[in-house]
Amino acid sequence: MALTEAAPKPAPNPAVARPARRPRTQIDRMDRKRQRWGWLFVAPFAIVFVTFLVAPLGYAFWMSMQTSTLATGTSFTWFANYGKAFTDPIFLEGLGRVASFALIMIPAQMLVALVAALVLDNLSTALSKFSRLMIFVPYAIPVVIGALMWGFLYSPRFGPATDIFGLVGLTAPDFLSQGTIFASLVNIVTWQWAGYYMIIIYAALRGIDPAIYEAARLDGANGRQIALRVKVPMISSSMVMVLIFALIGTLQFFTEPQVLRAVAQGAIPVSYTPNMYAYSLAFSYSQFNYASAISFALGIVVFAGSYLFLFLTRKQSGLK
Amino acid sequence: MKTKFLASVGVIAVAAAALTGCAASAETSNSTEASCTNKIVNANAPQVSVWAWYPAFEEVVDLFNNSHDDVQVCWTNAGQGNDEYTKFSTSIESKSGAPDVIQLESEVLSSFSIRNALVDLTEFGANDVKDKYTEGSWKDASSGDAVYAIPVDGGPMGMLYRKDLFEAAGIAVPTTWAEFETAAAALKTSGSDGVLVNFPTNGRAFNQALFAQAGSVPFVYDSTSPTDIGIDVNDQGAKDVLDYWNSLVQDGLVTTDDAFTADYNTSLVDGTYAVYLAAAWGPGYLQGLSDADENAVWAVAPLPQWDAANPVQVNWGGSTFAVTSQATDKALAAQVAIEIFGTDEAWKVGVEKGALFPSYTPMLDSDYFVNLEYPFFGGQQINKEVFLNAAAGYTGATFSPFQNYAYDQLTEELYSMVQGEQDGSQALDDLQASLETYATEQGFTVAK
Numbered sequence: 001m002a003l004t005e006a007a008p009k010p011a012p013n014p015a016v017a018r019p020a021r022r023p024r025t026q027i028d029r030m031d032r033k034r035q036r037w038g039w040l041f042v043a044p045f046a047i048v049f050v051t052f053l054v055a056p057l058g059y060a061f062w063m064s065m066q067t068s069t070l071a072t073g074t075s076f077t078w079f080a081n082y083g084k085a086f087t088d089p090i091f092l093e094g095l096g097r098v099a100s101f102a103l104i105m106i107p108a109q110m111l112v113a114l115v116a117a118l119v120l121d122n123l124s125t126a127l128s129k130f131s132r133l134m135i136f137v138p139y140a141i142p143v144v145i146g147a148l149m150w151g152f153l154y155s156p157r158f159g160p161a162t163d164i165f166g167l168v169g170l171t172a173p174d175f176l177s178q179g180t181i182f183a184s185l186v187n188i189v190t191w192q193w194a195g196y197y198m199i200i201i202y203a204a205l206r207g208i209d210p211a212i213y214e215a216a217r218l219d220g221a222n223g224r225q226i227a228l229r230v231k232v233p234m235i236s237s238s239m240v241m242v243l244i245f246a247l248i249g250t251l252q253f254f255t256e257p258q259v260l261r262a263v264a265q266g267a268i269p270v271s272y273t274p275n276m277y278a279y280s281l282a283f284s285y286s287q288f289n290y291a292s293a294i295s296f297a298l299g300i301v302v303f304a305g306s307y308l309f310l311f312l313t314r315k316q317s318g319l320k
Numbered sequence: 321m322k323t324k325f326l327a328s329v330g331v332i333a334v335a336a337a338a339l340t341g342c343a344a345s346a347e348t349s350n351s352t353e354a355s356c357t358n359k360i361v362n363a364n365a366p367q368v369s370v371w372a373w374y375p376a377f378e379e380v381v382d383l384f385n386n387s388h389d390d391v392q393v394c395w396t397n398a399g400q401g402n403d404e405y406t407k408f409s410t411s412i413e414s415k416s417g418a419p420d421v422i423q424l425e426s427e428v429l430s431s432f433s434i435r436n437a438l439v440d441l442t443e444f445g446a447n448d449v450k451d452k453y454t455e456g457s458w459k460d461a462s463s464g465d466a467v468y469a470i471p472v473d474g475g476p477m478g479m480l481y482r483k484d485l486f487e488a489a490g491i492a493v494p495t496t497w498a499e500f501e502t503a504a505a506a507l508k509t510s511g512s513d514g515v516l517v518n519f520p521t522n523g524r525a526f527n528q529a530l531f532a533q534a535g536s537v538p539f540v541y542d543s544t545s546p547t548d549i550g551i552d553v554n555d556q557g558a559k560d561v562l563d564y565w566n567s568l569v570q571d572g573l574v575t576t577d578d579a580f581t582a583d584y585n586t587s588l589v590d591g592t593y594a595v596y597l598a599a600a601w602g603p604g605y606l607q608g609l610s611d612a613d614e615n616a617v618w619a620v621a622p623l624p625q626w627d628a629a630n631p632v633q634v635n636w637g638g639s640t641f642a643v644t645s646q647a648t649d650k651a652l653a654a655q656v657a658i659e660i661f662g663t664d665e666a667w668k669v670g671v672e673k674g675a676l677f678p679s680y681t682p683m684l685d686s687d688y689f690v691n692l693e694y695p696f697f698g699g700q701q702i703n704k705e706v707f708l709n710a711a712a713g714y715t716g717a718t719f720s721p722f723q724n725y726a727y728d729q730l731t732e733e734l735y736s737m738v739q740g741e742q743d744g745s746q747a748l749d750d751l752q753a754s755l756e757t758y759a760t761e762q763g764f765t766v767a768k
Contacts, residue, residue: 263578
């Protein structure tokens with residue numbers, strides 16, 4: 001997908017015009033026949049899609065319109081849960097927290113990915129192929145495993161930090177305390193995802209015609225200028241795509257803090273991010289209805305955020 | 321063209337049928353022995369499905385199945401504590417998928433009975449076996465006149481300590497909390513690397529048990545009037561306890577590591593903590609940990625007291641068997657809940673292999689159990705010396721129908737306290753306020 005998006009779009013060719021119109025009834029018959037086959041081919045996907053995505057979404061939405069409390073049972077309350085959600089300080093605090101994660105984490109990931117991709121694009125040795133693989137490898141590790149691993153690396157007893165800091169006579173910081181947990185999480189996510197974004201950007205860079213570099217060099221541009229003035233602007237649509245992936249992922253932040261919570265219950269409360277809040281509401285406090293509303297509320301925020309972002313970057317992404 | 325189209329539809333239909341056929345046959349075999357962890361001895365007898373996480377439970381199940389022609393137990397380990405409760409909770413919501421009989425800690429019984437997920441066992445003869453269980457454990461399993469579960473094991477508390485470390489530092493075994501504080505300071509001045517004990521902010525039931533020792537009764541709740549609840553988590557007793565611990569924390573005499581992490585487990589057995597304030601299931605937990613100090617010498621003493629003249633015994637944990645309202649044959653399920661740990665043979669497995677502390681008095685009072693010597697504690701008769709006394713003094717507790725929420729809030733407040741952001745009484749006042757708000761939101765009438 002990354003490759004197809006990054007590839008330059010073919011210009012519309014005026015020479016290939018639509019075939020001459022046929023009589024109406026004939027078209028109808030042809031279309032109907034085609035559509036029948038079309039539906040048949042789409043069916044396997046459509047069935048799975050409807051069963052496992054559309055139907056559960058509809059059900060969750062229906063649930064979010066009801067209010068159920070432990071003591072008084074369930075009643076239909078239209079959008080009351082949404083009113084509650086958008087005024088719920090815990091939900092809003094969680095949104096604020098993922099927003100600050102987005103502000104720090106996304107630039108960090110993109111910077112690492114972009115620098116790595118630009119460097120690798122310039123090299124063509126065996127070492128560069130190896131490096132490319134190594135930078136990508138963390139993405140191949142399941143998120144839960146990665147977070148568990150980091151949990152041990154951060155541990156004052158099992159992690160290497162105590163020894164490393166001890167070598168120079170310093171005390172290692174506690175990576176799982178209230179003050180450091182934010183940076184610790186940023187580190188895990190950047191480690192895991194920068195490689196994936198690097199591959200997307202790298203693929204886009206490979207798609208640029210090398211003749212352009214030659215032209216730039218003839219005009220007297222040095223390597224740095226080519227990278228920043230030629231390459232980066234030419235791959236801006238891929239950068240926007242990476243950004244949108246990262247933005248959606250960050251707003252839905254869940255797995256890493258949820259896994260690390262097992263070793264840092266004080267620093268990561270149950271409602272650390274909106275998704276964690278929805279999870280604990282549903283599965284720890286059995287408030288399935290309000291949890292559905294929180295999930296949809298988060299969905300609305302993610303949708304609005306992504307839409308706004310795509311609108312603002314419509315020039316760079318080539319959507320306009 | 322048309323026939324080809326129809327033929328393809330036919331092929332897809334056949335494939336779909338085959339797929340669903342597969343699923344259907346998998347489902348049928350699910351309800352029989354395919355999903356049981358244990359072996360079904362008598363295939364013709366009706367089966368009762370059981371979720372339980374007890375160690376060595378398989379032997380108990382085998383004992384039951386071998387001695388019953390009328391019913392067979394089909395056991396699944398669906399995870400311990402919250403892991404299992406999450407699955408149970410989801411199956412309550414979806415109205416299918418729950419087992420017939422389920423192991424639940426007594427502290428969560430109200431949380432499930434309020435959702436009509438549990439069966440009142442009084443109509444299935446629960447009261448006939450009431451005499452066979454300790455008073456405290458029976459109260460934990462009942463609410464008003466209703467009995468929602470049959471007690472299995474309990475967690476009367478004692479103090480497990482490293483005799484070798486105590487002797488090396490020249491510390492006497494404390495019997496009161498005042499002496500305990502002196503001991504903590506003495507251990508620190510002795511130049512030990514470790515601390516006397518850890519005070520986990522995520523101790524949940526452990527923290528609550530410490531409060532209960534000072535007379536705290538956090539909740540008043542009774543399923544006969546399920547929408548009324550009394551909340552009193554910020555009484556003076558609890559505040560005094562918390563201020564005591566907070567001063568130990570701020571003086572650096574105790575650590576505040578999270579409990580039940582790999583770090584904590586290692587610290588328990590490698591001498592970082594000289595004391596493990598534990599329930600009677602604690603020795604079993606301790607023996608299951610790796611990286612233990614090979615030269616460790618453990619011993620058990622009674623839990624320190626606030627007033628040595630009027631000792632108060634408390635309980636941490638303990639589990640029960642409840643019958644779910646999804647059970648197909650509730651009478652049969654109740655029979656399993658009552659009988660599975662209702663024999664001396666089953667309890668012998670529970671005690672020796674599972675390190676459980678029975679709530680079942682025939683076992684509790686038997687000479688075998690009273691005089692049992694534990695090799696791990698150098699042959700100390702820990703039941704006779706400590707835990708039987710603690711169990712006899714425990715009179716039961718009441719838990720809220722939103723216990724998980726209450727514990728999560730307690731953890732947040734305690735963490736904020738040990739970070740130095742607030743003192744103990746502020747922490748408990750905040751907890752009281754948040755629980756009152758939550759209970760009101762959930763439709764309860766709150767009385768302090």
